[in-house]
Amino acid sequence: MTNFISIFPLGIVVYPGEQLNLHIFEPRYKQLITSCLAENKSFGIPTVIDSKIMEYGTTVHIKKVEKMYPNGEMDIITVGENVFRILEQVKQIPDKLYGGAIVNYPNNEDLPNTRLQREVLQGVRELHTILQIHKTFKKEDNQLSAYDLAHHAGLSLNEEYELLQLLYEAQRLEYLKRHLYKVIPMMAEMERLKERVRLNGHFKNLTAGDI
Template sequence: MSMTNFISIFPLGIVVYPGEQLNLHIFEPRYKQLVTSCLAENKPFGIPTVINNKIMEYGTTVQIKKVEKLYRNGEMDIVTEGEKVFRILEHVKQVPGKLYGGAIVNYPENEGNVHARLQREVLQGIRELHTILQIHKSFKKDDNLLLSYDLAHHAGLSLDEEYELLQLLYEAQRLEYLKRHLHKVIPMMAEMERLKERVRLNGHFKNLSAGDLGTGEV
């Protein structure tokens, strides 16, 4: 049985995963109020994903780890950490007496068993992708401790794809999803790089000798 509770929500056009550190600049009055009340009660808040201006059903609760900076006008820079995936059962546009909204949510069972072989394949694929794109990323954990959630933002997924992954509640499913995605994009990216190389070489003076031109009679 997954428990049901009421949480304050801060809908954003991003996907947050459990364990992820998310830094936010809070400037809207309603979210200044939300953060202030979560700090006072030491409560998490929920970030449901917004896609095409629509609040989606799934999101992740985040706990405020610290207020990095408090501005004179009440704006804040906060450091939060993703906790668990929730599903919205009922959306409350405005919490009574507050400026912000909330939701009645439950927390689907979320299985995180280790799948070492699959995880290594995904990590290798991500590193291959980064090499092609000439990006250097280092992770904050040892390779063997990295979960699908730690890797997902580094695999070049679109927002829709990141959201699809959020709805997968087994670690093996999430890793398979990333593996399929990488198998699809790596060849495309490698081809793009070759294409760029060919375009770059065009327009340079080619060092041709008469021997290269062939001696066929015209």
């Protein structure tokens, strides 16, 4: 399927099913959101990396206008829908302040992989324990997907974008698993180093052991 959508490029990655809260203040995007609300249409958020609009993004629909300001600014709640790939970008739509793109929607396989999902969830929680972060999810553990966990795994923007391009759930979970297996030992060592630095200069009970 190919169609034309309005786009709102941002330096973030949005995943299907994700809730994203936005404060709209630029005139072109106030116009875009007003138009989407009037026509009950979704819009696309392609990821911007190093000031460049990337090929992939996610469509979002406006769930709720949380607040309208006297100057036309607004706070909106959106929800991610489908991953898209830009075929051709239009920098400015005629008679509009904002741009758009001709896009298609790659087949996105979301079949669950229970074993991988458990391993990734365990890794995310282990990472959070090391970092002394407490996070709760809005879904039951067995319903969490790679998209639900990705923003909580300590990925960089580039890594989050790489995951967005993976179109099979097993691939996405495997990507997160490899990342966590790499980063958890590093973070654990950093925490041990911080502890050694904190103890430096304190009185210590030391023993020479069995000599």
